[in-house]
Amino acid sequence: MKKIKNQILDIHLGKIKQYNLNIRNTMLILGIVFFQACINSPEKKSSQGQEHPNITKLKAQSAEFKPDIIKLNENVYVAVGYDGSNASMVIGEEGVVIVDALRALGAAEKVADEFRKITNKPVKAIIYTHGHLDHTGGTSAFTGNDTDVNIIARAGFKDELEENSPVEPILKQRNIRQFGRDLPASEVINRGVAPGITPTDRAGKGYIAPNLTFQDSIILNLAGLDVELHAADGETNDELFVWIPSLKTLFTGDNYYKSFPNLYAIRGSQYRDVKSWGESIQKMSALPIEYLVPGHTQPLTGKSVIYKNLKNYSTAILSVYQQTIDAMNMGYTLQQTVDSVKLPDSLIDQPNLQEFYGSVPWGVRSVFLHYVGWFDGNPTNLYPLSSVQEANKIIELAGGDKKMFKELNKALKEGHYQWGLQLADYLLQTDYEKTKVIEIKINLLRALAAQQVNAPARNYYLSYSYELENKNKK
Template sequence: MTNKPIKAIIYTHNHTDHVFGASAFAETPGIPVYAHDTTEYYINRVVNQIRPIISARSMRMFGSHLPHGELINDGIGPKLGVTPESSLHALTPTHTFADQLSLEIAGIKLELVHAPGETEDQIFVWLPEKQTVLSGDNIYQAFPNLYTIRGTYYRDVKQWANTVDRIRDLGAEYLVPSHTRPVQGKQRIAELLTDYSDAINFVHDQTLRHMNKGLTPDQIVEAVKLPPHLASNPWLQEFYGKVSWSTRSVFDGYLGWFSGNPSDLQPAPEQQQANDMAALAGGTDALLSKAQDALAQGNAQWALTLSDHLMLLQPDSDAVKTLRADALRTLGAAEANPNARNYYFTVAREVQDGLIPGFRPRMNLDFLASLPIENFLHAMPALLKAEDTYEAETALGFDFRDSGKQFTLRIRRGVAKVSDGLDSDVVATLLTTENAWKSIAAGIQNPAAALAGDDLDIDGSTLSALKILGYFEKID
């Protein structure tokens, strides 16, 4: 801890725990914020495009709804520390760069270096005079999360390994990861980073080797295990990432979802598969009995798999829910990886207690104001209830009186598209301000209340405008 004044903020990457508390550190207005060129894009992507599903899966993975005892750890920290009362406020970067930026802050010389790995926008900070490197989240004392079960686009693991090599080549005397105690000593750091890079390369290369032999993801999981000297390294225990998850991600990154097995090409609908499984077992009651027997015999994974079918066949059955929850808790209790453990225990509570995982923090109005209005509008097409619009061809205008920006939201038989400018055939135009619409889009302000006040007016058919807005899902 220190009481020295904060002169600048550096984002090593876009993840929530690295940006959304920034305002708490900004002691004075206008404090400089440094980041990679793409960091703001990735922050906006999570906020506007995939927040509902990422929030739900993150809450499962981090065990945010679990009581003490079920929640033991989050893998790279004791707990996430985010509650429904939390307020998120990422400051907009004021200084960005593409590859490398040299600067001096408070008399300390720094090198900010783009170093993609866990995220595409990741950077490390090199203090040459102090022989110290701050590595962000590309290194921590656990097998790296080459894939995260909360969900992510493909993390280029070969690129990640190359970044670790670049950090090793600095010859640092001090290594300061974001989620792990600092490490001192050039030789110790070099050896640690060599093993870290080798583990990532091993998983990548051996996955490709077996892919090229025609193995499916399930088969590759069985084939790829870290060699003993890496598997026993304290920095490579599967306490955050897992080798099995990583091989699946590498496969998908190169070849996509199709395993190569033709039975995976066009599987029967889940309901049909459930019916077929029940018929094979001798009926739904027999299927439940076999699943219960499997759990009693210690085969929790098979019991969980069978419960997938039973939940479709008898979704309201207390016996089925109990079976599924018990299987999940059995798997969770045996799991050393906190991410997996938390996910199992949280879904058990969803099944048995009706828990709805999610995180809807208070959105700071200053933070919302800093986001481009284009992001809010271009997020709308993915919220379209397409099935309600197969016969609809219509357009709605947006006119933001404070910025002068105008847009047209066009619906064309199941597809929505936003374009710049106000088309002449819109059925109505929403007259508002950027901040007012951001508050509506974020769920802070009700559209009806905005209409009743001065924040929103409609030029044209109010009924048509409200009908168009009704075609879109509301983000809870």
Template sequence: HLAVGYGIANSIMVEGIDGNIIIDASDSVAEAEEVYSHFSKINSNPIKAIIYTHNHGDHTFGAAYYYNLDEEKPMVIAHESTSKYVERIMGILNPIISKRSSRMFGTELPSGDVINVGIGPYLGVSQSPIGYIKPNITFTDELKINIAGVDIELYHAPGETNDQLFVWLPKHRALMPGDNIYRTFPNLYTIRGTPHRDVKSWVKSLDHMRSLKPDYLLPSHTKPLEGEEVLETLTIYRDAVQFVHDQTIRLMNKGHSPDEISHMIQLPPEVSSSPFVREFYGTVRWSVKSIFNGYLGWFDGNVSNLDPLPSEDYARRLAMLSGGEEKLFEALQKAVESEDMQWALQLSDSLLALNYKIDSTKKLRQEAIQYIGDRALNPNKRNYFLSSANELNANYQAEPLLPQTSELLSEISIDMFFDILSVRLNPEKAKGIKQRVCFEFDSGNIKTITLRNQIAEVSSEKTNCNILVKTSEQILKEALAGVRNPIMTVASGDIDTGGQRTNFLNFLSKFAE
């Protein structure tokens, strides 16, 4: 049974003899509850297992609802690397990924401005508490298991994510491909930001699926397929991905830059005619640049781009060529009036770098962004542009996309929080500081942060401590995440600093901007 349209991702229920299996758990507890209100009318047997096809929040953040339905807890199954990737997004990259995801999915836009998000109607992560549950059964390459009388085969299938898996029900010849295929050109690169997605591995994963010759395809986004259309679609999809990969490499080897290649490659008509490769989510142009970067890194080979002028210096020289900053501003006005909006955006970049007529420049920039966003066919681009325009409003206030709760923090390792501290150290506040703060947890775990040379080294050695902190992992997590007030938590003794409260709070202050 496939629940489509309740959020960005589908949720799937497989009926067993004495229980049911949930494949992908929706993007929030509230959404999972709504989906299950319909699933339970079909079959209300206990949930025996939750399977994550990969780490993305729209597939994992509703799991707590299913997990807590019955006293006997279900298995939570995923690839062995899934938790690592969840913690990466929830951890050191959370501020920037949250901001860019909010833009891409339009979570802060008025509901009427969000037509859809390309592969679903909307993202509901911020609309209720996050309910991620850490997997308790993992595997490396494949897992064959019987759950509630249902034979299930899970295969590691890197594609949209490195931890991606697909689910195969051999008796039903039914395939659940996760996010490796949906009814739009794939996100070989996502504009919210992602590590390089190995496109060749993605093609191999699709070929593995094709080799099974499935009769049913139940994707985690968009509607299911059956019969001959399944194999035909899998083939067209993998051919589109391979074409973009191979032609990017061919043109790279001819010396073309990413920008040049992105304008040179178009899918062949026999492929582009398929509705499964229309560019409503990923695009060929964005994919080309990501493939180039994945093989050769950020340097495009043009020497003028190796150590370019700082943006402010470039803008100043551009203004001089134009006859001064006012002439550059007039050019921006003219570009907006003539609806040459991409040029207007690039001119506004230079004027903002020069801090020239900030309010007027931002207003014109907002008009250009809004114009492009309103006309964008790709929902990712549309939402990103309209969100960026919204942020230029004087009364704009950002809302957290991933609100923290005690329940969520209990599923995240303490190691992640020390990684966060490391990358949040303010080097100016740490100048000339040599300090060693040791944390002794009631679990027996030891963590130590050593400040020196304006870096924070994390280790597990409790020696030569300037401050020894004793507490529980959960209490420290809640204090660092803002669920608890750190000052009050130290004052109450829940975080024991051995009489060095002021010194410890001063230490923590070095990790704030």
């Protein structure tokens, strides 16, 4: 910065001499020059903490979760923003049908009270679009003491969830990081498709298991309405969509929301069938829909708007899938495949395909590993060096610990944050300046978080940085 200021001062001093300005004007010009140099320098911008455009964009997404009971038509009401997902009420002649039941029982009770202000008809059925806790945890708030309510889901409901996994402990930890559950409130923006902070009052305590399940599709008369339920693999393998022809209303579950879809969850999940996901959206888009209710974010109204949103969604998913398959068949390694797959230019700027929640590279990695497993075809990777061996060789190649540490600091200073993380991880395989290296890694993680439009990535970077910070203090 000093060099920049001196260069600017030399230029302006030349102008002062050229125009023979008096001392007062000279000092005024020098003061302005100095001020401009300060505010325009990268160091000053960084210290002022200017917000990255991606963070501004992510903050704007929070408007999707403003708490509200949205009336779509005389029969359909959607509760948005009361919890991490949406819950809906469909009014029929004989009663009401609830689609999804939130996560926290306390939040579900508030929504149930709001729904009862609209109608006091009894709840005849509750439909789970899939097994995730944020759609199933508050059911008893809607059923009350009535044990005759139909609770409907797909066969295989909840089979793949973390509570049934042998690696549940690490999945829970990663879940906490992805959603930023342990972050200070001041650090939280949102979760991409949900509020950043959601109710915890009796989370999951209202869950009631399904008493009616189906395999592929079923048509039921519920509360006097003919309701179609269709299996629709996508975000989960127990996902379904709800179509009510008489109301021209579709409930997509988590196969659609206003963000590029989360084809792979960094918290850890079983393979999400990407091809089937795209095909499920295609199947939905063929319906004459006038009202669309997603599992998260606000509902859509209007045939043309809905068709456009579903069409570009399915096109994006299937494009990522097919590009990945094509690259694999050309013998690309995993990283080469990730580097080659991009959304088509016509889709990149679509509002419902911004990477607030899902990420194209994550989806590519998931497809690649699903079809061929961990080995990417490069024989170099059959028996790689251990992490410690590789670190020592790279550090030696760099000229030793001190030079590597110098490069690490340089990466942070020059904004090469991902490269810096990789250098830090090499040094952390040794005992060289461990405390200082961890401090730099913390700063790198937070610098990356400050640039992220993707909420799970941002939350994970920040959560991990706080974990390191707490360990480093001990």
